[in-house]
Amino acid sequence: MTFTAPGLSDANAKELIKILQERLSGLNDLHLTLKHIHWNVVGPNFIGVHEMIDPQVTLVRGYADVLAERIATLGGSPRGTARAIEDERTWDDYSIGRDNVQSHLAALDLVYDGFVASHRSAIESTEALDPVTQDILIGQTAELEKFQWFVRAHLESASGGLPHADSHTERQAAAAAS
Ligand SMILES: [Fe+2]
Numbered sequence: 001m002t003f004t005a006p007g008l009s010d011a012n013a014k015e016l017i018k019i020l021q022e023r024l025s026g027l028n029d030l031h032l033t034l035k036h037i038h039w040n041v042v043g044p045n046f047i048g049v050h051e052m053i054d055p056q057v058t059l060v061r062g063y064a065d066v067l068a069e070r071i072a073t074l075g076g077s078p079r080g081t082a083r084a085i086e087d088e089r090t091w092d093d094y095s096i097g098r099d100n101v102q103s104h105l106a107a108l109d110l111v112y113d114g115f116v117a118s119h120r121s122a123i124e125s126t127e128a129l130d131p132v133t134q135d136i137l138i139g140q141t142a143e144l145e146k147f148q149w150f151v152r153a154h155l156e157s158a159s160g161g162l163p164h165a166d167s168h169t170e171r172q173a174a175a176a177a178s
Pocket of ligand 1 (some may be wrong): 038
């Protein structure tokens with residue numbers, strides 16, 4: 001590496017770049033998934049959910065930009081291509097096509113379960129490496145968790161239960177909530 005952030009070792013910078021690259025592909029996949037839902041949701045309450053998703057797309061695209069530029073700041077070269085997403089993701093493509101509001105939101109809740117858990121894991125991995133990178137991930141996670149609450153609030157009963165609570169796949173969640 002020709003440079004990295006002052007006071008950071010090359011070895012730590014390389015480790016951070018690896019963590020950030022996986023999260024960058026995660027964010028790139030997430031904003032595509034959100035648009036896919038924006039385009040495929042149908043039925044009662046369509047407009048509320050269709051319009052609720054776009055600000056989150058903008059936020060998530062912005063977060064991808066922040067992580068990509070952090071990679072460059074640390075001396076790395078961010079990969080922002082579709083191939084990078086394919087190479088790095090350990091999760092399946094979003095599996096629901098045209099479907100109603102409740103189905104998509106239940107499936108999206110599972111998407112956020114996985115995404116937020118991975119961001120939290122990156123927070124843990126950066127703890128000893130770089131508090132500045134960790135701070136970025138912490139701020140992003142708080143906002144993503146808030147949006148997941150928006151999603152869940154549409155599905156939640158008055159007693160706080162979720163119809164898809166025991167679901168392990170998007171399809172199971174969609175079926176349980178519809
Ligand atoms: Fe649109």
